[in-house]
Amino acid sequence: MEQEKSLYEILGGEEAIGAVVDRFYEKVLADETISHFFAHTDMEKQRRHQTLFISWATGGPNQYSGKSMERAHEGMNLQEAHFGAVAHHLVESLKEFQVDDRYIDQVVNKLLTLKDAVLGK
Numbered sequence: 001m002e003q004e005k006s007l008y009e010i011l012g013g014e015e016a017i018g019a020v021v022d023r024f025y026e027k028v029l030a031d032e033t034i035s036h037f038f039a040h041t042d043m044e045k046q047r048r049h050q051t052l053f054i055s056w057a058t059g060g061p062n063q064y065s066g067k068s069m070e071r072a073h074e075g076m077n078l079q080e081a082h083f084g085a086v087a088h089h090l091v092e093s094l095k096e097f098q099v100d101d102r103y104i105d106q107v108v109n110k111l112l113t114l115k116d117a118v119l120g121k
Contacts, residue, residue, distance in 0.1 A: 006059030007106050011099065014060060018051040020093050026109075027089040034085050039077060057110050078119050087111055092102035 011017055025047060029035050038046070049066045056062045066072065087108060094104045115121075 007103060008058040008060035011058060014051060016097070017054050017058070017060075018047070020090075020097050021047055021054065023091040024090050027093060027102050028078055029088065031089065033087055034082050037078075037082070038048060050091075054107075058107065069114050070120065072113045073118050077116065080119070083115055083119060108112055 008014075008017070011020070019076075025043060029038060029043075050067065052063045053066065091104055091108060094107060099107075
């Protein structure tokens with residue numbers, strides 16, 4: 001019996017996730033409602049962290065050693081609209097890479113489990 005693939009494997013592993021993350025940040029940085037949050041961010045480092053985080057969150061190897069969600073977003077005064085914009089850009093990026101809707105839903109559901117931590121609630 002074939003073992004079920006993880007979402008990480010279905011998405012194509014770290015390299016494919018990295019490509020989605022690159023496209024995602026192009027969208028985020030072009031969105032004036034949220035781009036200012038990244039004004040003083042080392043985007044290469046941010047892309048690496050995000051790729052490792054999404055890889056881990058989708059069932060890949062745990063190589064993420066960044067700050068907790070609470071610490072990473074502390075003091076940013078993030079609101080529901082900001083979280084929604086980020087989620088939207090991630091969904092659109094996944095769609096551009098022809099990721100099936102059911103897998104996009106799984107990614108979004110994982111993201112939603114982090115919402116309170118990101119918003120500091």
